[in-house]
Amino acid sequence: MELIDGKKVAAEMKQEIAAKVAKLKEQGGKTPHLAAVLVGHDGGSETYVAYKIKDCEAVGFKSSLVRFEDDVTEEELLAKVDELNNDDDIDGFIVQLPLPAHINDQKVIEAINPKKDVDGFHPENLGRMVIGMPAFVSATPFGIVELLNRYNVETSGKNCVIVGRSNIVGRPLSILMSQKANNCTVTVAHSRTKNLEELCRSADILVAAIGSPEFVKGNMVKEGAVVVDVGTTRVKSDKTKSGWKLKGDVLFDEVAPRCSFITPVPGGVGPMTRVSLLHNTLLAATNQIYR
Template identity: 65%
Template sequence: MTLLDGKKTSETIQQEIAADVAEIKANGGKVPHLAAILVGNDGGSVTYVTNKVLACERVGFGSTLIRYEDDVTEDELLAKIEELNNDDEIDGFIVQLPLPKHINTDKVLEAVDPKKDVDGFHPTNVGRMVAGLSAYLPATPAGILQLLARYEIETKGKHCVVVGRSNIVGSPMSILMSKPNYPGNCTVTLCHRNTVNLAYHTLQADIIIAAVGIPGLITAEMVKEGAVVIDVGTTRVADETRKAGYRLRGDVDFDNVAPKCSFITPVPGGVGPLTIAMLLKNTLRAAKREVYA
């Protein structure tokens, strides 16, 4: 069994990005600049956005954090997005989700200029991805592709079972794994909350990608010997022994599943760290105008 070390892979990717930034600077080019909009004070969202901004600084990007209280109006947000769309200094920007209930998330995401949509959530980018055109890929699926590629995991002709159909992870992952590229070229099964007999499907899988947010959902009896298991779940569960008062638990019962696997991601330290690296990579691509070229 080989551990897929997302932390190390993320560091490698960030070093590659930093080297690119140094070269851009040396050539007198414009340094990539990422902006992030954060609404409210949700603990998870604050942590994620703070980490994204810190990561920008580490690789030499410019960064801007724009914060609003929970009661910000949809119009205020849309006006800020319009401003960022037209600001030549900003190469890419993200709106941290979830947004408060009184705001129409779809409307907000659609307001982002697709060329600056480094989260890859705009329907134009989703559509381009489905069509196999150059697009910003959502960061978590892109990170999983990087892990598979950098560990040279064979995917062609394999049966990949994706569990969870969110717009952010499961759905795009299922599409990407079916595309005729490496990593991909799989036969894909997409399972969700209405799947009858989840174990029947996961037992057929050469590659399982679990993105449901239910700790320990995937147990050893559900996994074939030699499978590759990618765990996207990061649910906070109470843990008094930790300083933070919680620890992260994946969708996979790691201790019992790992011995059966050829490759498996740990939680934390698996898919999570790659998400930030791929957001930076998308921002670099935005600054270089590589997408839609």
């Protein structure tokens, strides 16, 4: 069993991005600028956005943080999105999800200019990705594919089972894995899938993205499989200073001995999601997607 070290790969990618940014600045180019919009004080979102700001500093990006309280109106938020769309200094921006219940997430996503949609959530970017056009690919699916590629995991002709069908991870990842670059035969499973354990055991590459802590047990994984754990659920813990710890969707101690490769939680997919956002922002700043 080999551990797929997302921290290590993300650090390598950061160095690569930083070198490109330094060269861009040397040539008189514009410093890439990423903005984040944060509504409320959700603990997970606060932590994630703080990391994004540090990541920007590490690679030489400019970063901006726009904060709103939970009671911001949808109209006020959409007005800010429009302002960011029209700010020529900002190359890309994200609106951190989840949003309060009184705000329509999809309406906000669709209001973002696709050319600045570095989260890759806008229907235009998803559609472009589906038909193989240049697009901003959602950060987590892109990060997963990059991990597999950098660990030389063979994907061509393999059976890939993805447990989870969200528009952020499961669905876009299923498209990426089935495209010619990866050549997998893909099955998307979910909570209503019959014979789920049997289906998971058929996977050469098993991706757990269902959002249920330790859902995938040892009896659901065949010997020699590659397992990618996307889960990041906070659970209470009296063994940490914070009072909580992250749990993945895979029962690691049971599953790991059966795998050829496996991603840990934390330190697997999470760091790749963050660095993939930097990757997309650099693409936006250098007009690599929409020309």
